[in-house]
Amino acid sequence: MWTRRFPPALTALAFVALGMFVEAAEPAPVEIGSRRELFVDELLIGELQGTRLKLHEPKRLPRNAYPARPTGHYATVIHDGELYRLYYRGDKIPGAHWRDGWTRYHDQEVTLYAESRDGYRWTKPDLKLYQLAEFRDGNVVLDEGLVVNHNFSPFIDARPGVPADQRYKGLGGLKYPDEKANRPGWQTPAERAEMIARYGLPGLRAFASPDGIHWTKMQDEPVITNGAFDSQNVAFWSSAEQQYACYYRVMNNGVRSIARATSADFLHWTEPVVMQANQPGEHLYTNGTHPYFRAPHIYIALPTRFMANRSSITDVAFMAARPGSTSYARLFKEAFIRPGLGKDGWGNRSNYVAWHVVPTSDTEMSMYNFNGDHLVLRIDGFISIHAGAEEGEFTTQPFTFQGSQLEINESTSAAGRIRVEIQDADGKPIEGYTLDDSETIYGDRIRHWVRWGQEQAKSADVSRLAGRPVRLRFVMQEADLYSLKFE
Secondary structure, eight states: OOEEEOOOSSOSEEEOTTSOEEEOOOOOOEEEETOOEESSSSSSEEEEESOEEEEOOOEEOOGGGSOOOOOOSSOEEEEETTEEEEEEEEESSTTOOGGGOHHHHHHTEEEEEEEESSSSSEEOOOOOSOOOTTOTTOOEEEOOSTTGGGSOEEEEOOOTTOOGGGSEEEEEEEOOOOTTOSSSOOSSTTHHHHHHHHHOSOEEEEEEESSSSSOEESOSSOSBOSSOOOSOOEEEEETTTTEEEEEEEEEETTEEEEEEEEESSSSSBOOOEEOBOOOTTOEEOOOOOEEETTEEEEEEEOOEEEETTTTTEEEEOOEEEOTTOSBOBOSOOSOSBOOOSSSGGGSTTOOOBOBOOEEOSSSEEEEEBTTSOEEEEETTOSEEEEEOSSOEEEEEOOEEEOSSOEEEEEEEEEEEEEEEEEEETTSOBOTTSSTTTBOOBOSEEEEEEOOBSSGGGOBOOOGGGTTSOEEEEEEEEEEEEEEEEEO
């Protein structure tokens, strides 16, 4: 049996330049309140003894299981009550390429719209907004002209008090090629100046809508101009930060990277900060950062890894970030979603997952790939604490909570089990919540409330421990633990 210990945010000893060790303050317990915590970063992970972290691969649904889904580059899926909204890019000139003229390529792009009641069967409604012969279904939701439709990415604005006519917001835009670009971009020397005169300065432009269908530009000028933007640039209201956050494309040390900026009003943004995300020499084409729908204080990201020297093939990684952080947690460096069997996933830029992971049942959430794949994963099921056939243990970092019962998302085999002990901050079992007091948990449930006590009088009540620094010790066999929450 092996043991892996994760360092706390602050260590008990600090090394100083003179080569001496001096006492440092003990790390403060993590305050999780009644928030749901997933194991997507090291925040709660203390000691793994005979257990390990496990990255779970989403399951591809058979292509013939449901009607083909509309698809296009830089798609966004929004779960909006009983409706799923899909926004994706369309081209008036099929097969158009920027090498044939940058302006011609981008000036013909539009944003298309589809919707679904279940996330599996999609329709393209006739919106009657734009009469374009190339799109007879009538599902063009935005035809703004140059560059905005290349990557228009909307979201529901959850800011308290947001005006009704701005319930939906979105960003779209690009950076124009430099006048001395080393690739064919402008067909004439004057084309760049002509485009600025016609469409304004380059950058990300802000839009708002009352219904997700009728969009209005919030101002003529771009709201963010310091970036590369030739990707899907995403923004959202952060309830954890009480401000808007935007994650977008920049070039950093010659590789495609991610920057972050924030805003109080969606129009005035801070200077960008480059996020620590890339492995050495790695290109991250999109970032897909958004608050996880069951734990909005955790931002998950499904970035596209771009292999520039392998015919521009791609796959998808998994990362997470905390509000205000300038770095992503990346517990697993390998692919989260591989290109898969068949040729569809192995083309140039074939793997872009639509922005937002959305729930499509009480037990599953869905991801939608540009290549047509519909992928599903267990709720909270990105990374688990995993125990195999040999019994192992997982102990958390010290934390405080608010609530009266412990809810866990767990799965075992028929022979597997989980037992839970609550310890004080020093690792001493608390009377009434010892391993011997714990029920033996087996089964497969998104929500299970842990109980302790005598067999005929077991209780889930932990209210007397609320606000007190504690640790959780899980003793597991053939089991996975996906998340925990006090409530």
